[in-house]
Amino acid sequence: VSKFLEYTLDKFTFRVAADRFYSADGVWAKVEGAYILVGVSDFFQQHHGDVAFAEVAPAGTAVVAGEPFATIETIKVDIDLPCPLSGAIVEVNEALDFEAEIINQDPYGQGWLASIEATDWPADQGKLLDPQAYFEHMKAEAESISESK
Amino acid sequence: VNQNKKVIIVPCSGIGKTYGTVSREAAYEVVEELRPEQAQLVALSLLVLGNDEARQAVAQNPAIAIDGCKLACASKMVAESGGRVAEEYAVLDVYRRYRQFKPRGIAELNEGGQQLAHALAEEVAANVDELLDAEGDQDA
Numbered sequence: 001v002s003k004f005l006e007y008t009l010d011k012f013t014f015r016v017a018a019d020r021f022y023s024a025d026g027v028w029a030k031v032e033g034a035y036i037l038v039g040v041s042d043f044f045q046q047h048h049g050d051v052a053f054a055e056v057a058p059a060g061t062a063v064v065a066g067e068p069f070a071t072i073e074t075i076k077v078d079i080d081l082p083c084p085l086s087g088a089i090v091e092v093n094e095a096l097d098f099e100a101e102i103i104n105q106d107p108y109g110q111g112w113l114a115s116i117e118a119t120d121w122p123a124d125q126g127k128l129l130d131p132q133a134y135f136e137h138m139k140a141e142a143e144s145i146s147e148s149k
Numbered sequence: 150v151n152q153n154k155k156v157i158i159v160p161c162s163g164i165g166k167t168y169g170t171v172s173r174e175a176a177y178e179v180v181e182e183l184r185p186e187q188a189q190l191v192a193l194s195l196l197v198l199g200n201d202e203a204r205q206a207v208a209q210n211p212a213i214a215i216d217g218c219k220l221a222c223a224s225k226m227v228a229e230s231g232g233r234v235a236e237e238y239a240v241l242d243v244y245r246r247y248r249q250f251k252p253r254g255i256a257e258l259n260e261g262g263q264q265l266a267h268a269l270a271e272e273v274a275a276n277v278d279e280l281l282d283a284e285g286d287q288d289a
Contacts (some may be wrong), residue, residue, distance in 0.1 A: 050219060050241050052244055075167065075241060100245075103214075
């Protein structure tokens with residue numbers, strides 16, 4: 001079984017990691033031990049371009065599903081990222097302070113944003129897209145963007 | 150300073166991109182205002198076309214490439230044209246050092262973009278001086 005679902009459109013190939021859940025905005029959530037790791041999808045980072053700065057709410061901050069928990073500034077836009085779950089941030093990826101480009105280089109690995117202690121993960125997970133559903137959503141979005149150009 | 154050599158400035162030619170515009174504005178400032186006698190602009194498109202004069206310029210002088218994105222077309226074309234990239238700037242990296250100058254706009258940069266282009270131009274100009282000093286030392 002492939003670790004990634006892949007979709008190629010023109011010269012771009014977008015990968016969806018098969019081991020996590022996604023919001024429609026392209027924020028992923030993955031169970032890592034007792035906590036939930038969150039980051040952005042490959043499609044998100046390719047669509048929005050090179051990341052200049054990434055700021056995540058500090059450890060200890062209470063987060064609410066659907067509410068912003070991080071801001072990403074790319075060469076194209078500034079984006080307030082909605083959190084895919086409710087809980088409390090327990091750790092922020094400190095590497096983002098000095099090499100935010102890791103979000104572009106490794107969105108599913110080194111480019112993670114925060115680790116969160118979930119309030120009710122089963123409930124929040126139920127509202128997220130599984131990899132196949134996000135893959136279909138992403139394909140439709142990529143095609144729509146391509147057609148509008 | 151070596152009077153014969155010039156430093157060649159090759160900026161990004163990306164159209165419709167803010168960071169490409171910053172790279173070109175910085176290059177113009179260097180060759181028109183800050184170091185008009187020491188630096189010379191070579192258009193990336195001439196290198197792509199294989200223009201003899203442009204190729205000769207980068208082959209015979211140190212070149213500074215200013216890239217607007219990670220594709221690094223300016224740096225790559227200098228190298229592929231037989232030139233030596235003496236220094237390579239990526240606008241995004243420069244912006245990370247000057248976060249207060251947030252660039253926006255394409256045909257016309259906002260104030261932050263203009264300030265970023267100016268900061269980049271100052272860095273490039275200082276680099277021009279260093280490169281020509283080094284060339285002079287080698288010729289001595």
